Amino acid sequence: MDPMTTNEQEFARARGAMPGGVNSPVRAFGSVGTTPRFFVSASGPRVTDVEGRAYVDLVGSWGPAILGHAHPAVVKAVQDAASHGLGFGASTPGETQLAELLTARVTRDGARPIERVRLVSTGTEATMTAIRLARGATGRDLIVKFAGHYHGHSDGLLAEAGSGVATLAMPGSAGVPAPIAAQTLVVPYNDLDALREVFAARGADIAAIIVEAAPANMGIVPPAHGFNAAIADLAHAHGALLILDEVLTGFRVGPAGWYGIDPVPFSPDLITFGKVVGGGLPLAALGGSAALMELLAPLGPVYQAGTLSGNPLAVAAGRATLDHLDADAYARIDAAAARIADAAASALSDAGVAHVVQRSGNLFSIQFTATAPTDYDTVKAQDAFRYPPFFRAMLDQGVSLPPSVFEAWFVSAAHDEEAVDEIVHALPAAARAAAEASPG
Numbered sequence: 321m322d323p324m325t326t327n328e329q330e331f332a333r334a335r336g337a338m339p340g341g342v343n344s345p346v347r348a349f350g351s352v353g354t355t356p357r358f359f360v361s362a363s364g365p366r367v368t369d370v371e372g373r374a375y376v377d378l379v380g381s382w383g384p385a386i387l388g389h390a391h392p393a394v395v396k397a398v399q400d401a402a403s404h405g406l407g408f409g410a411s412t413p414g415e416t417q418l419a420e421l422l423t424a425r426v427t428r429d430g431a432r433p434i435e436r437v438r439l440v441s442t443g444t445e446a447t448m449t450a451i452r453l454a455r456g457a458t459g460r461d462l463i464v465k466f467a468g469h470y471h472g473h474s475d476g477l478l479a480e481a482g483s484g485v486a487t488l489a490m491p492g493s494a495g496v497p498a499p500i501a502a503q504t505l506v507v508p509y510n511d512l513d514a515l516r517e518v519f520a521a522r523g524a525d526i527a528a529i530i531v532e533a534a535p536a537n538m539g540i541v542p543p544a545h546g547f548n549a550a551i552a553d554l555a556h557a558h559g560a561l562l563i564l565d566e567v568l569t570g571f572r573v574g575p576a577g578w579y580g581i582d583p584v585p586f587s588p589d590l591i592t593f594g595k596v597v598g599g600g601l602p603l604a605a606l607g608g609s610a611a612l613m614e615l616l617a618p619l620g621p622v623y624q625a626g627t628l629s630g631n632p633l634a635v636a637a638g639r640a641t642l643d644h645l646d647a648d649a650y651a652r653i654d655a656a657a658a659r660i661a662d663a664a665a666s667a668l669s670d671a672g673v674a675h676v677v678q679r680s681g682n683l684f685s686i687q688f689t690a691t692a693p694t695d696y697d698t699v700k701a702q703d704a705f706r707y708p709p710f711f712r713a714m715l716d717q718g719v720s721l722p723p724s725v726f727e728a729w730f731v732s733a734a735h736d737e738e739a740v741d742e743i744v745h746a747l748p749a750a751a752r753a754a755a756e757a758s759p760g
């Protein structure tokens with residue numbers, strides 16, 4: 321390593337070069353009141369900062385590092401691909417193989433909602449394209465989204481968009497033209513009556529509902545039993561589509577994503593993927609029936625393109641990651657996640673802090689409230705001021721948590737007993753710090 325710098329020095333320098341010193345807002349640690357760590361390497365369950373300090377990591381690059389950081393098979397696949405050329409701006413066999421993997425994996429009770437796939441580079445692009453496709457297919461303009469759900473940063477989807485936006489306490493974003501914002505109807509989550517009212521009033525103009533399969537961008541708020549099935553039916557009854565956003569949950573909570581484990585089976589029309597599917601490199605995807613997907617150019621009238629779409633390095637990382645996500649990997653992730661979630665809950669109980677730990681499969685987060693939040697309003701009503709001292713106490717003890725209470729904790733298949741032990745041992749002091757926190 322170069323002569324050592326400190327995180328503080330790196331952050332000061334970064335702020336002179338990039339707005340807020342970052343390339344994505346939550347990285348600035350704005351809501352946790354400490355200096356962001358600048359990382360230089362990562363391996364398995366650990367990341368190492370410029371000061372040479374290692375942390376057990378529960379961010380996992382926000383999901384992609386599901387096998388652990390720098391998994392040897394993924395690194396080797398990327399190196400092999402790189403040695404054959406970084407990209408051609410033309411088709412490659414690997415893209416087809418990755419698309420076939422997605423088609424084969426996303427299945428339930430014989431149903432196969434994905435017959436065709438388009439690869440893109442970010443989750444934002446995947447949801448943006450899914451929405452254009454839904455509009456093109458239905459000839460309608462309106463989109464329904466749920467408050468607190470995050471679908472990337474395209475103009476129409478930033479209204480009440482959870483995590484980053486919640487952390488910054490912004491209502492949405494400046495720079496979104498009012499006529500575009502007006503095409504998005506925002507409904508409280510888990511509230512079927514509110515959704516029915518919206519459809520009763522505007523149903524003939526609604527192109528699609530977009531929903532996080534199991535919301536994880538306002539902290540974890542599980543769907544009410546049968547909610548996804550009910551909204552699918554409601555959309556279909558009105559000639560609208562259901563866009564299931566699995567950018568975060570896809571291939572994380574199980575081999576077929578949340579679609580595969582929701583207690584009540586349902587039929588989405590389009591599904592978006594990101595994060596895990598790129599294995600740590602920029603790759604995302606959308607998929608659906610052949611009839612819908614073939615409305616995309618070059619076959620159909622809905623335009624979409626990308627210079628780096630299906631990049632061979634990203635495809636190689638994605639394929640290697642999916643290849644190693646077998647039943648054993650999921651079992652390890654699920655078990656480690658359960659142990660950490662249970663330990664967090666008992667540490668907070670012991671410290672006398674009102675809390676709930678909500679789970680959606682192996683995703684979980686803590687919320688500082690006695691009653692489990694069911695939507696964005698109840699999420700925001702928690703004692704969020706308890707999180708910064710909790711977060712800092714964990715960081716001081718060598719555990720890197722998501723730097724916002726409105727984010728999920730990401731466990732990987734590399735979180736072995738030793739790594740989980742470190743987290744479990746750090747929790748009681750953090751819970752006590754949360755107990756001592758005061759508002760304002």
Ligand SMILES: *Cc1c(COP(=O)(O)O)cnc(C)c1O
Nearest residue numbers: 442443444470471472565567568
């Ligand atoms: C992360 C995320 C996105 C956006 O993906 P990017 O790759 O950051 O553009 C969209 N939807 C959900 C549910 C996400 O978690």
